[in-house]
Amino acid sequence: MVQYGAVALRIAVIGGGIVGLATATELSHRHPTATVTVLEKELGVGRHQTSHNSGVVHAGLYYPVGSLKARLCSRGRTLLEAFCRARDLPYEECGKLVVASTAPQVALLDAIESRARANGVPDLRRLDRRSLLGIEPAAAGLAALHSPHTAITDFAAVAGALARGLEVRTGFEVQGVRAHGSGVVITGRSGGRGGIRPDAAELTADRVVICTGLQSDTLLPDGQEPMIIPFRGEYWRLIPEWSERVRGLIYPVPDPRYPFLGVHFTKRVDGRVDVGPNAVLGLAREGYRRSDVDAAWLLRTVTRRAFWRMARRHWRAGAHELAGSLSKRVFVQRAATLLPGLTPSAVVRAPAGVRAQAVDRGGNLIDDFRITRSGRAGQVVAVQNAPSPAATSALAVAEYICDQLEA
Numbered sequence: 001m002v003q004y005g006a007v008a009l010r011i012a013v014i015g016g017g018i019v020g021l022a023t024a025t026e027l028s029h030r031h032p033t034a035t036v037t038v039l040e041k042e043l044g045v046g047r048h049q050t051s052h053n054s055g056v057v058h059a060g061l062y063y064p065v066g067s068l069k070a071r072l073c074s075r076g077r078t079l080l081e082a083f084c085r086a087r088d089l090p091y092e093e094c095g096k097l098v099v100a101s102t103a104p105q106v107a108l109l110d111a112i113e114s115r116a117r118a119n120g121v122p123d124l125r126r127l128d129r130r131s132l133l134g135i136e137p138a139a140a141g142l143a144a145l146h147s148p149h150t151a152i153t154d155f156a157a158v159a160g161a162l163a164r165g166l167e168v169r170t171g172f173e174v175q176g177v178r179a180h181g182s183g184v185v186i187t188g189r190s191g192g193r194g195g196i197r198p199d200a201a202e203l204t205a206d207r208v209v210i211c212t213g214l215q216s217d218t219l220l221p222d223g224q225e226p227m228i229i230p231f232r233g234e235y236w237r238l239i240p241e242w243s244e245r246v247r248g249l250i251y252p253v254p255d256p257r258y259p260f261l262g263v264h265f266t267k268r269v270d271g272r273v274d275v276g277p278n279a280v281l282g283l284a285r286e287g288y289r290r291s292d293v294d295a296a297w298l299l300r301t302v303t304r305r306a307f308w309r310m311a312r313r314h315w316r317a318g319a320h321e322l323a324g325s326l327s328k329r330v331f332v333q334r335a336a337t338l339l340p341g342l343t344p345s346a347v348v349r350a351p352a353g354v355r356a357q358a359v360d361r362g363g364n365l366i367d368d369f370r371i372t373r374s375g376r377a378g379q380v381v382a383v384q385n386a387p388s389p390a391a392t393s394a395l396a397v398a399e400y401i402c403d404q405l406e407a
Contacts, residue, residue, distance in 0.1 A: 009034035012186055012205040014174050014219070016040030018050040018155055018391050019383060020211035021162035022398035027209075028166065030402055038166055039186070039203075041173035046159030048286060049213050050391065052353035054266045054274065056249060057081070057091070057151035058389040061098065061116040061124075062261070068369040069389065070119045072400060076393030077151075083395065084153055087161050090269040094248035096150035097132060099141035101337050105253040106143050112253065113145055122149050138245035140340045150249060154269050155391045172201065177208055177219050179375035184208045207405055210382040214285045214356040217384070226358035226366055226384055227306055230285050231260075233277025233355055234325055236332070236347035238265075242339075243273040250338050258317065259357070259367040259387060263324070263335050274350050275335050280325045281318060288352050309363025358385035369397065373404055381405055 009031055013024040016038050028036045038045075057077055063069035084091035100109040116124055125146045127135065132144040174188040184205050189198035210219055217228045238246065251264040260279045267273050284294035301307055311318070324331040328344050336342040358366040370385035381404050383397070390397065 009207065010183075010205045011036045011207045011209070012184075012203060013038045013209045013211060014177070014186070015211035015213060015215075016042070016045035016159075016163070016168055016170070017048060017211060017213050018046060018159045018162070018394045019213075019386055019397055020209070021045060021159055021166065021168075022394040023209050023211060023401050024166050025162050026395070026398035026402050027405075030406075036167065037203075037205075038163075038168040039172045039174055039188070040168060040170045043170050045163045045168060045170070046156045049353065049356065050159050051156035052288065052351065053155060053388070053391060054264075054277070055152050055155060055268055056096075056266060056392070057153055058392045059096070059116075059121045059147045059150045060119040060389075061096075061112055061121055061145065061147060062254065063115070063119060063389075064368070065115060065118045068371075068400070069367075069393070072369065072393040072396040073389045074120055075399075076389070076396035077149075079395035080153070080158070080392060081151070083161075084158065089157050089161060090154045091151055092153075092269060093149050093151045094267050095135065095146060095148040096249035096251060097127075097136055097139065098145045098147075098251045098253060099132065099139060099338055100143045100253045101141050103142070108253045108256060109143055109145060111256070116145065116147070121147055123147075136247055136250055138339055139250050140338065152249070152267060152269055158391075158394075171198075173198070174212075174219065177210065177380060179377075179379060180204070182206070182377060182379070184375065184379050206379065208380045209401055209405070210380065211386070212383075213386070214354060216356060216358075216382070216386075219382070220384075225306065225361045226370065227301070227304060228285070229301070229307065229310070229357045229359050230282030230287060231279045231355045231357050232282045232287060232290075233279060233353045235274045235276035235350040235352060236328070237350035238273040238275060239346055239348060242342070242346045243271065245339070246273045252338060255317075258314075259365055260355075261388075263331070265335070265339060275332075275347055276350070277353060278321045278324050278331070279355065280321050282354055286354060288354060306359050306361050306363050310359050310365070311363075313363055314365075355387060356385075357387065369393075371397075371401060371404065373407075378405075378407070
């Protein structure tokens with residue numbers, strides 16, 4: 001571990017989501033004499049991706065062997081379970097089925113199984129049509145993988161538990177980060193909201209960690225990759241009579257061309273079951289509703305070359321997702337391949353989420369975690385891409401970030 005002498009270390013973590021809070025907690029443990037401050041633009045923690053997700057604790061089925069996702073998901077799940085058990089937070093190993101509905105999907109399931117076993121997913125089982133009904137009697141498919149230790153939790157509650165041991169400065173919107181000598185200057189606005197005009201603010205820190213999710217490219221030099229494209233994930237919720245038919249998590253075999261897992265059935269810790277999400281291009285960074293439009297941001301985004309390269313490559317998939325967004329009937333028909341007999345009357349609208357998808361200059365969707373160092377002495381670590389399973393992996397991501405700072 002790097003020693004910093006007798007001078008009290010000042011560390012700022014920008015972003016009060018689950019990754020930022022986990023990182024601040026790990027930093028506080030490793031440097032008990034340091035001042036660790038979390039800067040969050042909202043008036044509370046975990047207001048965005050942390051509290052707008054499916055609540056699934058992933059076991060690591062899909063991720064390329066050796067990738068950061070594969071390594072940190074496995075470690076993160078173990079740490080998260082222990083964290084939840086110690087604090088009496090919800091943690092239920094309800095299990096997960098990945099179901100192949102067609103012959104081509106069975107071949108893809110073979111690849112997922114091989115990858116999952118290489119990643120050490122515990123107690124994984126391959127099931128035929130009959131045996132999958134023993135796990136989920138209402139489901140349908142030709143074959144499936146069963147991951148019994150895939151779990152569900154309440155990530156907003158986890159974030160709240162992490163925040164209770166930290167110094168969190170809410171209502172502080174960071175606008176700039178620049179290295180200055182051996183330290184870092186942070187500029188922003190503080191104290192706004194509710195009609196009150198925010199005051200300009202400036203802080204100096206020795207080390208800075210940027211964990212800003214949907215805003216993760218705003219503190220990069222203009223035009224630097226990757227850029228963040230928000231994808232709104234829309235959910236429907238099963239009515240009680242149908243919720244009782246689903247025991248755990250039922251997923252389709254995902255399209256390997258995309259980092260999204262497809263529309264699935266997700267049991268929540270309160271017993272309700274959500275159906276979704278799809279992946280529709282967002283019209284604002286934090287656009288949880290169709291009516292949320294940020295015209296200035298949208299104009300800047302659609303004039304960038306990386307956006308158009310992505311759009312040309314994936315417009316067909318985008319049109320497919322949009323059709324399911326605009327038509328409840330189409331959405332439900334697709335979901336019914338996993339749960340036969342499902343009808344539009346069996347679901348009601350549920351809250352949406354927004355995924356921060358990083359895109360490189362070539363228009364490619366970045367799938368793995370991306371964590372980088374910058375500054376003259378590497379004083380700044382930025383989490384540039386942390387999609388699912390970032391919440392599952394948060395405590396392990398925090399360890400990785402701290403190792404980077406101390407390298």
